[in-house]
Amino acid sequence: xxxxTEAVGFLVQASSSDSSGANKIAFLFxxxxxxxxGIMFLRYxxxxxxxxxxxxxxxxxxxxxxxDTFVHSRTGVTDSNMPGAxxxxxxxxxWGLF
Amino acid sequence: MVRTDAESKDGLTKCGRCGATEISLNxxxxxxxxxxxxxxxxxxxxxxTYGLDGDVSMLTGIVVGSGSDNIxxxxxxxxxxxxxxxxxxxxxxxxxxxxxxxxxxxxxLSMNEQIPNxxxxxxxxxxxxxxxxxxxxIKEFVGKRMAFAHPTFKAEFNAENVMGVYLPYMVFDxxxxxxxxxxxxxxxxxxxxxxxxxxxxxxxxxxxxxxxxFSLYIDDLTVESSSERRDQNVMxxxxxxxxxxxxxxxxxxxxxxxxxxxxxxxxxxxTNLDDLTGVAAAQxxxxxxxxxxxxxxxxxxxxxxxxxxxxxVGQRWVSAYLPVWLYSYYETKSSGKSFVHYVAVNGRTGExxxxxxxxxxKLLLVAAGVELLGIIAFLLFFFLVGG
Numbered sequence: 001x002x003x004x005t006e007a008v009g010f011l012v013q014a015s016s017s018d019s020s021g022a023n024k025i026a027f028l029f030x031x032x033x034x035x036x037x038g039i040m041f042l043r044y045x046x047x048x049x050x051x052x053x054x055x056x057x058x059x060x061x062x063x064x065x066x067x068d069t070f071v072h073s074r075t076g077v078t079d080s081n082m083p084g085a086x087x088x089x090x091x092x093x094x095w096g097l098f
Numbered sequence: 099m100v101r102t103d104a105e106s107k108d109g110l111t112k113c114g115r116c117g118a119t120e121i122s123l124n125x126x127x128x129x130x131x132x133x134x135x136x137x138x139x140x141x142x143x144x145x146x147t148y149g150l151d152g153d154v155s156m157l158t159g160i161v162v163g164s165g166s167d168n169i170x171x172x173x174x175x176x177x178x179x180x181x182x183x184x185x186x187x188x189x190x191x192x193x194x195x196x197x198x199x200x201x202x203x204x205x206x207l208s209m210n211e212q213i214p215n216x217x218x219x220x221x222x223x224x225x226x227x228x229x230x231x232x233x234x235x236i237k238e239f240v241g242k243r244m245a246f247a248h249p250t251f252k253a254e255f256n257a258e259n260v261m262g263v264y265l266p267y268m269v270f271d272x273x274x275x276x277x278x279x280x281x282x283x284x285x286x287x288x289x290x291x292x293x294x295x296x297x298x299x300x301x302x303x304x305x306x307x308x309x310x311x312f313s314l315y316i317d318d319l320t321v322e323s324s325s326e327r328r329d330q331n332v333m334x335x336x337x338x339x340x341x342x343x344x345x346x347x348x349x350x351x352x353x354x355x356x357x358x359x360x361x362x363x364x365x366x367x368x369t370n371l372d373d374l375t376g377v378a379a380a381q382x383x384x385x386x387x388x389x390x391x392x393x394x395x396x397x398x399x400x401x402x403x404x405x406x407x408x409x410x411v412g413q414r415w416v417s418a419y420l421p422v423w424l425y426s427y428y429e430t431k432s433s434g435k436s437f438v439h440y441v442a443v444n445g446r447t448g449e450x451x452x453x454x455x456x457x458x459x460k461l462l463l464v465a466a467g468v469e470l471l472g473i474i475a476f477l478l479f480f481f482l483v484g485g
Contacts, residue, residue, distance in 0.1 A: 026483070029476040033469020040461055044243050044454045047332040051344035054384040058317040061389050062155065067309040071281070075302045082283040082303070085400025087391055092381035093330075 054090045102148050102163045102220040102354070102416075103210065111208045111357055113137055119183075119206040122360035125228050130357050141352035144221030150416055151349070154315040157273040157412030163220035165354065166268060166417040168370045179207050192217035195364060196356040208356035217366050219417035221351035222358050225262055225445040232423035232443040233257045235450045239441060246464075248455040251427060251439075261426075262445065264359060264419035265340065266323045266367035269348050270378045272316040273412035276386040279405040282308040282397030303399055310393050314386050314408075318348050321377050323367040323417065328377075336440045336453035343444040343451050346420045350446075354419070364419060371415055383408050421445025429455045 028035065042048055112119055113132035120133030129138040145151035150163060179188050184203040190196065196209040196217055210218060236257040244252060287302040322328045322341070330338045352358075386408055394401050423443040430436050441452030 026476055026479040029472045029479060031469075032472025032475070033465045033467075036468040037461060037465040040246055040465075041456065044246060044456050045332075045336075046339060046342070046451060046453055049342040049451055050330075050338055051341045053319060053344075053381045054388040056345045057319045057381075057385055059385050059389060060315050061393075062313045062315070063311075064393060065311040066393065068282075069307040071305045071307055073286070073302065073304050074283070076300045077303065078298065078300060080299075080301060080399070082281075082397075082400035082402065084402045085283075086403055087387060087394065087397075087401040090384040090387065092377065092384040 050093050053092065099162050099164055099167065100148050100150060102144070102165050103218065107210060111206075111210070111355065114139060121206070121357040123224050123358050123362075125225050128224050128226060130355065141355055141358075144351045144353045145349060145416070147353055148220070150220075150414060154271050154273050154317055154412075154414075155313070157271060157414055159412055161412070161414040162371065163416040165218055165220035166371060166415045168372075169368065179209070181205060181207060192366065195359060197359055206357075206360070210354065210356055218356075219266060219354055219367065219419050221348075221416060222264065222354050222419040223346055223348060223351040223421055223446065224358050225362070225421040225423075227421075227423065227443065227445050227448050229260065229262065229423070231448065232260055232262075232445075235443050235448060236260055236423075236425050236441050236452070239450050239452050240454060243452075243454045246457050246461045248429065248457045251429070251455045255427070257425060259425060260423050260441075260443075262362040263422050263424045264362055264364040265327060265422050266365055267320050267346075267348075267418050267420050268323045268367075268369075268371070268374055268378075269416045269418050270316070270319040270321065270374075271414040272314070272319070272378075272382055272410055274314045274316065274382060274386070275409045275411060276310075276312055276314050276390070277405075277407040277409075278308075278310045278386070278390055278403050280308055280401055280403040282306050282394055282401040283399035284397055285399050301399075306397070308394060308397065308401055310390050312390075312393070314382070314389060316382055316385055318345075319378060319381055319385070320344055320346060320348060320418075320420070321374055321381070323369045323374060324365050325368050327365070328369065335438060339440045339451045339453050340422060340424070340442045343422065343442050343447075343449045346444065346446055348418060348420070351418055358419075362421075367417055378413075379408065379410070382410075425452075427455065 111121060113121060113135060115137040116132060116135040118132055118134040121130050122133060124131040124138060127138060129140045131138045179190060181188050181200040183205045184200060188198050188200045188207050190198040190209050192209060197206055199206050240255060283303040283305055285301055285303050290297050290299050327337050327340060329335060330341060332338055383406055422445055425441040427439045428436060429439055439453040439455055443450045
């Protein structure tokens, strides 16, 4: 017998960031149509494509000076990455959808 | 300012051997070739000729090629030249070309001297990729995207309609000082704990205040200098496609000669340096962030830069025409709105990118089918594993 509450609970668990790999696959099944549409849209329209000026432009550095100071330790955090990290974000792209 | 048209002359550019004006690019050699006697003329490298290739680390102040000078709005785009062969008046519409044929004696007149309307750049990078190769690349690119392509597009697609276009860009060199400050995290431990029935992964990390100061030398950052091409809102146009086929080997550009445009079309620069400085500075900051990542590898959980300063000690601007093979398709949607799709091929490297109109009805139908199968798979999974 299909239990709606259990199914919703399973769905919420599957969508959470710390869910297991099997649950994530289940979550992917549920949105397979949307994922397929998105992949095909990007493949045909390529709206996410741009020149990677940050890596493709010739550049070099010199006179590097570093100064790092220990502040504190954090324990038991659930995020695998630093919250608010922006060292891999690039803002000089010309278009605005992504 | 560095004068880049001091040796240039408007009017008839004659073959050094036979005197004919029927001169065009030989893509195979990259030289200009006389259409009558096949004599080939090699144009000098622009950056070397004008001394614009000096060491970026020694750059101070602002160095600008004269072809990058501000556009004076009142400057005429349609110019009249006197044909020195027969004396007739010949009109050149510099918005679309810098050449015209004399309607009396059939000689070709060229506009090579710079006037402040953005039509004549400092340098030009000639096409290297032949049209047939570009056509094959476009066919291959579109051929892989036919399953969900719009039926009208499928019926009308003809890669032979590709056009060779010289598009206007600004090439920017910078000698900059960068100062970055923020916080970074280094992971010290990763472990799993039980919470109810679930295993949860947790992390310990050390937090540091991070500071990096360095000199950054940027060589040949290339930005669009046509206002139409700079608009890269993908909801309105597919200009991002043309952006995506960069970079170009701009260091191989040659001194501008209108004869390189024979058989191709061109777009005029309509943007001044003041309007491009913001984009160049923002992209330079991105390059600084990218290079700084090599200096903060210890912070494996990431770095949050809170303060980023980029001081331009020296900058150099050179305007250029760069070669693009462009296939364009004008789609009129059922709503009456129109959208221009491009498939672009880099005229030097062959890098190809494109936008293909989609048969939305077919794609939605197939996506609905996939969704249905996905829901069935999810329910099976739920009953077998979750339930």
